[in-house]
Amino acid sequence: MSSTDQPVPPANAAEEEEFPEERQLLPSFGNIKLVWFVYGVFGLLLLITFGFVIFQPIKVLPRVRLAPGYILTDQDGVTVNNEQFRGKLTLYNFTYTRCQPPGCRQLDAIMKEVQERVDEVETYGLPIEFVTITIDPEHDTPEVLKAYAEELGADTTTWHFLTSDDPKQIRRVVGTGFQVYYKALGDGEFEFIPTMILVDGWGIVRGIYNGRVYMPETERILAHFNVVASEAAFSKGANRVGYEAAHLFLCYAD
Amino acid sequence: MSKKWKWILGILAIAVLLFLGAYFVGSKLRPYAYHGMVMQSTEPPGDFTLIDHNGNRMHLSDYEGKWVILYYGYTFCPDVCPTTMMQLGRMMPLLGKKAKDVQVFMISVDPERDTPERLKEYVTYFHPSFIGLTGTPEEIADAAAPFGIYYKKQEVEGASDYLMDHTASVTVLDPEGRVRLIWPYGTTSEEMAEDLLHLMR
Numbered sequence: 001m002s003s004t005d006q007p008v009p010p011a012n013a014a015e016e017e018e019f020p021e022e023r024q025l026l027p028s029f030g031n032i033k034l035v036w037f038v039y040g041v042f043g044l045l046l047l048i049t050f051g052f053v054i055f056q057p058i059k060v061l062p063r064v065r066l067a068p069g070y071i072l073t074d075q076d077g078v079t080v081n082n083e084q085f086r087g088k089l090t091l092y093n094f095t096y097t098r099c100q101p102p103g104c105r106q107l108d109a110i111m112k113e114v115q116e117r118v119d120e121v122e123t124y125g126l127p128i129e130f131v132t133i134t135i136d137p138e139h140d141t142p143e144v145l146k147a148y149a150e151e152l153g154a155d156t157t158t159w160h161f162l163t164s165d166d167p168k169q170i171r172r173v174v175g176t177g178f179q180v181y182y183k184a185l186g187d188g189e190f191e192f193i194p195t196m197i198l199v200d201g202w203g204i205v206r207g208i209y210n211g212r213v214y215m216p217e218t219e220r221i222l223a224h225f226n227v228v229a230s231e232a233a234f235s236k237g238a239n240r241v242g243y244e245a246a247h248l249f250l251c252y253a254d
Numbered sequence: 255m256s257k258k259w260k261w262i263l264g265i266l267a268i269a270v271l272l273f274l275g276a277y278f279v280g281s282k283l284r285p286y287a288y289h290g291m292v293m294q295s296t297e298p299p300g301d302f303t304l305i306d307h308n309g310n311r312m313h314l315s316d317y318e319g320k321w322v323i324l325y326y327g328y329t330f331c332p333d334v335c336p337t338t339m340m341q342l343g344r345m346m347p348l349l350g351k352k353a354k355d356v357q358v359f360m361i362s363v364d365p366e367r368d369t370p371e372r373l374k375e376y377v378t379y380f381h382p383s384f385i386g387l388t389g390t391p392e393e394i395a396d397a398a399a400p401f402g403i404y405y406k407k408q409e410v411e412g413a414s415d416y417l418m419d420h421t422a423s424v425t426v427l428d429p430e431g432r433v434r435l436i437w438p439y440g441t442t443s444e445e446m447a448e449d450l451l452h453l454m455r
């Protein structure tokens with residue numbers, strides 16, 4: 001205790017004399033401004049970085065993984081493949097028509113709402129397509145899907161209902177590719193996690209919607225169309241640095 | 255040396271250090287602009303098993319620890335595949351010592367005509383380290399779908415031969431097997447090497 005209370009020993013008398021002399025020297029030295037300039041640049045860089053991280057002026061969606069490649073058959077019996085959706089935004093969902101409402105049909109209803117309201121979104125000319133893939137290809141033939149699309153009142157010019165005559169292909173695309181869990185329980189019943197997936201023009205998954213959300217799904221998906229479309233439209237030249245920084249700092253849209 | 259000069263030198267040294275620091279931090283903060291599309295995958299898309307060009311069965315997971323580059327094509331391919339394979343071949347020497355950490359695979363989307371022997375002759379023409387892969391149609395479908403690859407046989411009218419329509423991009427996997435980069439068709443060997451060296455830092 002007593003040792004910490006000891007007063008600081010007085011400084012050397014000679015040093016005390018020299019310091020004021022040096023302080024007087026400083027302002028007269030013109031190049032000192034360089035230091036403040038460097039401090040300024042450094043501080044500005046830090047501020048810009050913190051500002052970017054805190055205020056997140058650019059919002060993006062993560063590039064989660066690759067969407068699968070596929071060839072499937074639509075409700076009119078026409079083959080459809082993933083390359084047809086390159087350069088477009090595509091919203092996928094998965095369903096089976098024998099599902100009893102409400103259950104998995106909720107997502108088909110959301111798809112319809114999104115399709116009806118898609119004109120409200122600024123997409124800078126980026127086309128938007130909708131794809132529903134059945135997980136029950138043995139029952140959901142193109143004819144069944146066509147009837148289902150009519151029942152839903154879906155606009156099939158931009159909404160494609162896909163199936164395959166090879167159940168393994170559905171497993172490959174939906175299970176392995178889109179990583180959506182589903183399991184046949186027999187008697188036309190399935191256990192599965194209703195999921196919607198947003199895929200960008202590069203064939204990259206940008207959004208996965210499976211119930212854990214904060215906003216009503218429709219609003220959120222419509223907002224996400226704009227986020228991905230904006231990046232596609234503006235992430236060029238110097239702006240690209242900003243967009244890539246947003247990816248680096250995980251400035252993800254809600 | 256007078257006190258004044260010590261001050262001047264000290265201030266200059268601090269200025270230089272600060273400037274270098276700011277430059278270093280600045281260059282680290284500015285993201286590198288990749289020529290390909292960067293992915294933020296957190297897990298591998300999954301394993302596959304195929305036959306390599308020596309006739310041995312391989313698993314993609316055998317190559318964990320290497321930077322794996324996947325290209326899906328076929329040896330009868332008239333223009334797109336040789337162009338991309340040539341760029342990949344030219345990329346290898348640009349990687350210098352790091353080339354030994356990179357393994358390029360060409361996966362045949364035309365197993366009917368691409369025998370292991372034919373594949374070996376084809377891929378090693380572009381670079382001796384390249385490995386050609388083939389398998390049953392089922393195995394190839396399983397190896398292509400998770401990587402976003404589409405392919406389809408195109409019958410040409412009046413010809414006995416056929417073409418394959420297929421996704422032409424190149425996929426880069428990190429040593430943990432996660433997709434890190436997609437190069438579109440037309441990416442040059444210099445751009446590929448630059449991207450890879452930056453990823454491998």
